[in-house]
Amino acid sequence: xxxxxxxxxxxxxxxxxxxxxxxxxxxxxxxxxxxxxxxxxxxxxxxxxxxxxxxxxxxxxxxxxxxxxxxxxxxxxxxxxxxxxxxxxxxxxxxxxxxxxxxxxxxxxxxxxxxxxxx
Amino acid sequence: xxxxxxxxxxxxxxxxxxxxxxxxxxxxxxxxxxxxxxxxxxxxxxxxxxxxxxxxxxxxxxxxxxxxxxxxxxxxxxxxxxxxxxxxxxxxxxxxxxxxxxxxxxxxxx
Numbered sequence: 001x002x003x004x005x006x007x008x009x010x011x012x013x014x015x016x017x018x019x020x021x022x023x024x025x026x027x028x029x030x031x032x033x034x035x036x037x038x039x040x041x042x043x044x045x046x047x048x049x050x051x052x053x054x055x056x057x058x059x060x061x062x063x064x065x066x067x068x069x070x071x072x073x074x075x076x077x078x079x080x081x082x083x084x085x086x087x088x089x090x091x092x093x094x095x096x097x098x099x100x101x102x103x104x105x106x107x108x109x110x111x112x113x114x115x116x117x118x119x
Numbered sequence: 120x121x122x123x124x125x126x127x128x129x130x131x132x133x134x135x136x137x138x139x140x141x142x143x144x145x146x147x148x149x150x151x152x153x154x155x156x157x158x159x160x161x162x163x164x165x166x167x168x169x170x171x172x173x174x175x176x177x178x179x180x181x182x183x184x185x186x187x188x189x190x191x192x193x194x195x196x197x198x199x200x201x202x203x204x205x206x207x208x209x210x211x212x213x214x215x216x217x218x219x220x221x222x223x224x225x226x227x228x229x
Contacts, residue, residue, distance in 0.1 A: 109164035
C-alpha cells in the first residue's frame, strides 16, 4: 500500500535552516509529481511546493519562494524540502502528498512532521 | 495565491444534507475544473473525497457529491452520519503549476 513518512521536523530558531524528508513506498515514486503542504496552528492547509516526477521542474508558493527548495532522490524514493531563512510564520505541520496527475488531486498524504520556528 | 473562501463551520443532524461552499476567482475555481475536496479527521491525514469538481474516487460513499457554478464550488453530503464529522477543505489548481486551498470548514453532526 502507498505510504509516505515525513521526518526532520523540530524546533529551530528564526533565520536558521531545516531539511525535511519524505520516504515513499508502495508505488512507483519516480513516475509521480510530489507536493509539500503545510498547516499552521489553527489555520487551514497551505500548498507549499511541487516537483515534477523527474525533478525537472519545481514550483513554490509566493510565501516561501526564494527561501525553500524542493528536491527528490528517485533512487531512494525520497522527497526533500530544504527550508532556509525560517520565520515564525513557517511554524506548521508539513505534509508530503502525491499528485495523482499533474493538476491534482493530492491522492495520498503522509502523517506530517511539525516544524516550530521560535527563539 | 489568496486562499479560497469556505464557511468556518456547518452543522446538521443525522440523515440531513449539508452543503459546503468554496469561493474563489476566475483564476482558480472559475477557471479550471480541477477542484478537489478533502476530509480530515483529527490526527489523520487528509483524504480526497471529490476530484475534478464532481468525481468520486473509488471507495468514497455516493453520499458525497460536488458541483461548481462560476467561481464557487460546493460539496454536498447527504444522509449525514456521525462519522462525517470532520474538517473539510477545498482545493483548486490555479494554473502555472500552483494550487490553493480553502481555509477549511468544520462539520458538526448534531
